[in-house]
Amino acid sequence: MDITDFYDTFFEEAEELLADMERLLLDLDVDDPDPEQLNAIFRAAHSIKGGAGTFGFEALQRTTHLLENLLDYARCGELKLRRDLVDVFLETKDMLNEQLAAYRQSQEPDPEALERICRVLQQLALEEIGKGSVDIADAAPAPVESTTAVDTAAPAEASGRYCVALLNVEAKDRGLLIEELAHLGTVERQSGDETRYEVVLASSLRSDDIEAVMCFIAEPDQLQITPMAASEPVAARAAQHAAPEPAPASSDTARTAPEKAARPATGAGESASIRVPVAKVDQIINLVGELVITQSMLDQVAEDTQGAQAGKLSSGLSLLARTARDLQEAVMSVRMVPMDYVFSRFPRLVRDLASKLGKDVELITEGKSTELDKGLTERIIDPLTHLVRNSLDHGIETPAQREAAGKSRTGNLLLSAQHQGGSILIEVGDDGGGLNREKILAKAAANGLNVSENMSDEDVWQLIFAPGFSTAAEVSDVSGRGVGMDVVKRNIEAMGGHVEIDSSPGQGTTTRIVLPLTLAILDGMSVRVGDETFVLPVSGVIESLQPKPEDLYPMVGEDLLLKVREDYLPMIAVHTAMDISGAEQDPTRAIAVIVQGQGRRYALQVDELVGQQQVVVKNLETNYRKVPGVSAATILGDGSVALIVDIADMYRLHQSKKSRAAHGAAPSYSSTNSISDFGAPAQPRRVH
Amino acid sequence: MNQVNASAKKTRIEVRDREFLVFSLGEEEYAIDILKVQEIRGYDNVTRIANAPEFIKGVTNLRGVIVPIVDLRIKFRLSKAIYDGQTVVIVVNIAGRVVGIVVDRVSDVMTLNDEQIKPAPEFGVNLPLDYISGLGSLDKRMLVLVDIEKLLTSQEMALVAEAGE
Numbered sequence: 001m002d003i004t005d006f007y008d009t010f011f012e013e014a015e016e017l018l019a020d021m022e023r024l025l026l027d028l029d030v031d032d033p034d035p036e037q038l039n040a041i042f043r044a045a046h047s048i049k050g051g052a053g054t055f056g057f058e059a060l061q062r063t064t065h066l067l068e069n070l071l072d073y074a075r076c077g078e079l080k081l082r083r084d085l086v087d088v089f090l091e092t093k094d095m096l097n098e099q100l101a102a103y104r105q106s107q108e109p110d111p112e113a114l115e116r117i118c119r120v121l122q123q124l125a126l127e128e129i130g131k132g133s134v135d136i137a138d139a140a141p142a143p144v145e146s147t148t149a150v151d152t153a154a155p156a157e158a159s160g161r162y163c164v165a166l167l168n169v170e171a172k173d174r175g176l177l178i179e180e181l182a183h184l185g186t187v188e189r190q191s192g193d194e195t196r197y198e199v200v201l202a203s204s205l206r207s208d209d210i211e212a213v214m215c216f217i218a219e220p221d222q223l224q225i226t227p228m229a230a231s232e233p234v235a236a237r238a239a240q241h242a243a244p245e246p247a248p249a250s251s252d253t254a255r256t257a258p259e260k261a262a263r264p265a266t267g268a269g270e271s272a273s274i275r276v277p278v279a280k281v282d283q284i285i286n287l288v289g290e291l292v293i294t295q296s297m298l299d300q301v302a303e304d305t306q307g308a309q310a311g312k313l314s315s316g317l318s319l320l321a322r323t324a325r326d327l328q329e330a331v332m333s334v335r336m337v338p339m340d341y342v343f344s345r346f347p348r349l350v351r352d353l354a355s356k357l358g359k360d361v362e363l364i365t366e367g368k369s370t371e372l373d374k375g376l377t378e379r380i381i382d383p384l385t386h387l388v389r390n391s392l393d394h395g396i397e398t399p400a401q402r403e404a405a406g407k408s409r410t411g412n413l414l415l416s417a418q419h420q421g422g423s424i425l426i427e428v429g430d431d432g433g434g435l436n437r438e439k440i441l442a443k444a445a446a447n448g449l450n451v452s453e454n455m456s457d458e459d460v461w462q463l464i465f466a467p468g469f470s471t472a473a474e475v476s477d478v479s480g481r482g483v484g485m486d487v488v489k490r491n492i493e494a495m496g497g498h499v500e501i502d503s504s505p506g507q508g509t510t511t512r513i514v515l516p517l518t519l520a521i522l523d524g525m526s527v528r529v530g531d532e533t534f535v536l537p538v539s540g541v542i543e544s545l546q547p548k549p550e551d552l553y554p555m556v557g558e559d560l561l562l563k564v565r566e567d568y569l570p571m572i573a574v575h576t577a578m579d580i581s582g583a584e585q586d587p588t589r590a591i592a593v594i595v596q597g598q599g600r601r602y603a604l605q606v607d608e609l610v611g612q613q614q615v616v617v618k619n620l621e622t623n624y625r626k627v628p629g630v631s632a633a634t635i636l637g638d639g640s641v642a643l644i645v646d647i648a649d650m651y652r653l654h655q656s657k658k659s660r661a662a663h664g665a666a667p668s669y670s671s672t673n674s675i676s677d678f679g680a681p682a683q684p685r686r687v688h
Numbered sequence: 689m690n691q692v693n694a695s696a697k698k699t700r701i702e703v704r705d706r707e708f709l710v711f712s713l714g715e716e717e718y719a720i721d722i723l724k725v726q727e728i729r730g731y732d733n734v735t736r737i738a739n740a741p742e743f744i745k746g747v748t749n750l751r752g753v754i755v756p757i758v759d760l761r762i763k764f765r766l767s768k769a770i771y772d773g774q775t776v777v778i779v780v781n782i783a784g785r786v787v788g789i790v791v792d793r794v795s796d797v798m799t800l801n802d803e804q805i806k807p808a809p810e811f812g813v814n815l816p817l818d819y820i821s822g823l824g825s826l827d828k829r830m831l832v833l834v835d836i837e838k839l840l841t842s843q844e845m846a847l848v849a850e851a852g853e
Contacts, residue, residue: 286751286752286753287751287752289752290751290752532735532736577738578738578739579738579739580738618752618753618754619754620747620754622753622754622785623753623754623755623756623785623786623787624737624747624754624756624847625846625847625848627737627738627739627740628738628739629738629739630737633735633747633754635749635752635754639733639749640733640735640749641733641735641746641747641748641749641754642735643735643737653739
C-alpha cells in the first residue's frame with residue numbers, strides 16, 4: 001500500500017474542513033467572537049496543516065501554518081478581529097482550495113499566488129502582533145529540517161516543562177519514543193514501568209505539537225502530556241509560534257484533554273454517517289430494480305396458477321411486492337442529500353458580491369433540509385448561482401435607492417426549497433426593483449423577437465430566457481453579458497424541470513424552479529411503434545389525440561403540420577425517425593402525442609399509448625454510447641429494454657435526417673452542432 | 689534448492705500458460721482470453737437501436753445492466769447470421785465496459801502456452817490483422833486468437849463514442 005492511496009481521503013477531509021472553516025468565518029461575530037468558533041476554525045487549519053505535512057504538500061502546509069499562527073493569536077485574544085481580517089482569512093481559504101485542487105491533479109500550486117498570500121499573512125502578523133514577535137517570514141516551516149531546527153533554534157529559557165506519560169508502551173517502543181522526545185526538547189528525567197512511564201521534557205513546543213509528533217509512533221490514548229510550568233510570558237509564546245512546528249499527525253487526534261472536552265459542541269456536522277461511493281449506491285438501486293422486475297414476473301406466474309397453493313403464493317407475493325417497494329424507496333432515499341449542500345455556498349457569494357456592488361444584502365435560506373437527488377444538487381448549483389448574481393446585480397437596489405423608495409436599506413434575498421408532490425420547488429426571491437416590462441419588450445423587439453404590447457406579464461418575463469438577452473445598460477463584472485438566463489433555462493430543462501418568473505415593479509422578483517426529485521426514476525408514458533416500445537417522459541407530454549384528416553396540413557417536402565386548436569405543430573413520426581418497420585403509416589389512424597422539450601413543441605406520431613408508469617432510468621452510455629433521439633433506457637416489466645425518448649433530441653434527429661435526405665449527402669448527426677436551431681423561438685412560448 | 693526455484697521460475701516465464709475461450713464463427717474457430725469473459729448466455733430479447741450500424745443488434749438487459757450486443761458475423765461477413773437455439777452471446781468485460789458478442793457456438797476452454805501461439809500470417813483469416821494477436825495450434829486445430837479489447841474499442845465498431853462527439 002502506497003501513501004498516495006490516502007491522498008483522496010486527505011483531499012476530501014481537507015475540503016470538508018475548508019468548507020467548515022468558511023462557514024465558521026462567515027458566522028463569526030467580529031466584535032465579539034465566540035471562542036468556541038475561533039477554536040474550531042483554528043483546529044480546521046491545524047488539521048489541514050498536519051495532513052499537508054504528512055503528505056508533503058509544502059505550499060499547503062506553509063499557507064496553513066501562517067494562517068494557523070494568526071488564528072492562534074486571534075483565539076487567545078492577542079489579535080483583534082476586524083472585518084478586513086476575516087476577508088483575508090476567507091481569501092486564504094480560497095487559496096487553500098486552489099492549492100488543494102492543484103495537488104489533487106498532481107500539480108504544484110501556483111508559486112506566485114503562494115508567495116503573495118504568504119506575504120499578506122506575514123505582513124498581517126507583523127502589523128497586528130507588534131514588534132515583540134519574531135519575524136515569521138524566517139520561520140516558514142521546512143518539515144524535513146524542523147526537528148533539528150528546534151534543537152538549535154529553540155532558546156532554552158523559553159522552554160516549558162511537560163510531564164509526558166507513556167501508558168502501556170512496550171519497552172522496545174519506549175526507547176524510540178524517548179529518542180523522539182529528545183529531538184523536541186531536553187529530556188530531564190525519566191522513570192516508571194510499562195504501564196506508566198513518565199518523562200519530564202523541557203521543550204519550546206506546545207503540548208499538542210508534542211502529541212502530534214508522538215502520534216506517528218504511539219496511539220493517542222497511550223500518551224498523556226501535562227504542562228508542569230506555569231503559563232509562559234507572552235513574548236515567549238510569540239517566539240514559540242515563530243519557531244517552526246514539526247509536521248503533526250494528519251488526523252485531528254492530536255488534541256490535548258481540555259480541547260477534547262470542547263470538541264462535541266462544535267462537531268454538529270459529525271453525525272453518524274458513512275461515506276459511500278455513488279457507484280455502490282447505484283449498484284444497489286440496480287439490484288433492487290431487478291428485484292421489482294422479478295417480482296412482477298412472479299406475479300404473472302401466480303395469476304395463471306390454480307389449486308390449493310395459489311392463494312398462499314399470491315399472499316406471499318403481495319408481501320414481497322410491498323417489501324420490494326419499501327426497499328426501493330429506502331434505497332432511493334440514500335441518494336438524497338439536503339439542499340443545505342447547495343445553499344451553504346451562497347452566504348459567501350452574497351457577502352462578496354454585495355460588498356463589491358456596494359449593497360447591503362441579507363440572505364435568508366429556508367428549507368435547507370429539503371432533500372434532492374445528489375446528481376441534481378450538483379447540477380442546480382450553476383443555475384442558482386446565476387440567479388442569485390442576477391438578483392444582487394439587477395434586482396436589489398443600492399441602499400440610497402432603497403431608502404428613496406421607502407424600503408429598508410438592507411435588501412433581502414430569499415433562497416428556499418420545498419417539496420411539492422414528486423417535485424422540488426426552489427425559489428430565488430429578492431425585494432428589489434422587479435423586472436421592467438417596457439425595457440424587456442423594447443429590448444426583445446430590438447433583438448427581433450416577436451412581441452406585442454398585449455402580452456401577458458408571464459409571457460414577457462419568459463422573454464428574458466431568450467439567448468443573448470440582457471437589459472443591463474452596461475456589462476458589469478457580475479452580470480449583463482446576456483449569456484446566462486437562456487443557459488439557466490436550458491440547464492433546468494435538461495434536468496427535466498422548468499422555470500418561471502414572478503415579478504412586480506418595486507416589490508421584487510421571484511424565480512421559481514421546479515425539478516423532479518430524482519433522475520434515477522422517471523414518470524414515463526410507454527408508447528408502441530410497430531413492435532417496439534418507447535417511453536416518453538411524462539413531464540414533456542402535454543396531451544395526446546387522434547389526428548383528424550382535416551387538421552393535417554402537408555407541407556413542402558414530407559413535412560406534416562398538425563393543427564391543434566390555434567397552433568400548427570410539426571408532426572414527427574417515430575417510425576421514420578427510428579427506422580421502424582411495420583408501424584402505422586397513416587397519421588389519422590395513429591396517435592399524435594403533443595410534446596414539449598427545450599421550448600420546442602411538436603407532435604410525435606406513435607401507434608398506440610400503452611400506459612403510464614414509473615421507470616428506473618438506466619444510462620446507455622455506461623456500456624454503449626449516446627443514441628440520437630434517446631436520453632436513456634429502462635427495463636420493462638417483462639425484462640426487456642425500452643428506450644426513453646429525449647424529446648428535444650428527437651426533433652434534432654428528425655431535422656438532421658431530413659436535411660440529409662434533402663442534400664443527398666450524409667452530414668453525420670451531431671447533437672452539439674444543431675443546438676443552435678433551438679435558439680430562436682419561432683413563436684411566443686407558453687409555459688405549462 | 690534456490691537453483692531449482694530459479695529454473696522453475698524461468699520456465700514459467702518462457703512457456704506461460706494462458707486459457708482461451710474457443711468459439712466458432714462459421715467454419716473457423718476463434719479464441720479470446722478467458723479473463724475478459726464475464727459470462728455466456730443465450731441470445732434473446734434484444735432491443736434494436738435505431739440508426740446504429742447493422743452489426744450492432746441492440747441492447748439487452750443483463751441483470752439490470754444495459755449491455756450492447758454486437759454480431760461479429762455480420763461485421764466481418766464470417767457466416768450467415770442465423771439466430772437459433774445454438775446462438776450464444778459471450779459477455780465480455782473490456783475497458784470497463786460490458787459488451788455482448790454473438791457467436792455461432794462456444795466449444796470449449798483451452799490452455800495454450802506461448803510455444804503453441806504463432807504469429808498471425810498476412811492472409812488466410814477473415815478478420816483484419818490488427819485485431820489478431822496470433823494463431824494457436826493444438827493438435828490439428830487452428831485457433832485464431834482475437835484481441836477482443838482492441839477489436840471492440842476500435843473506431844470501426846462504433847461502440848464507444850468518439851472523442852469530442
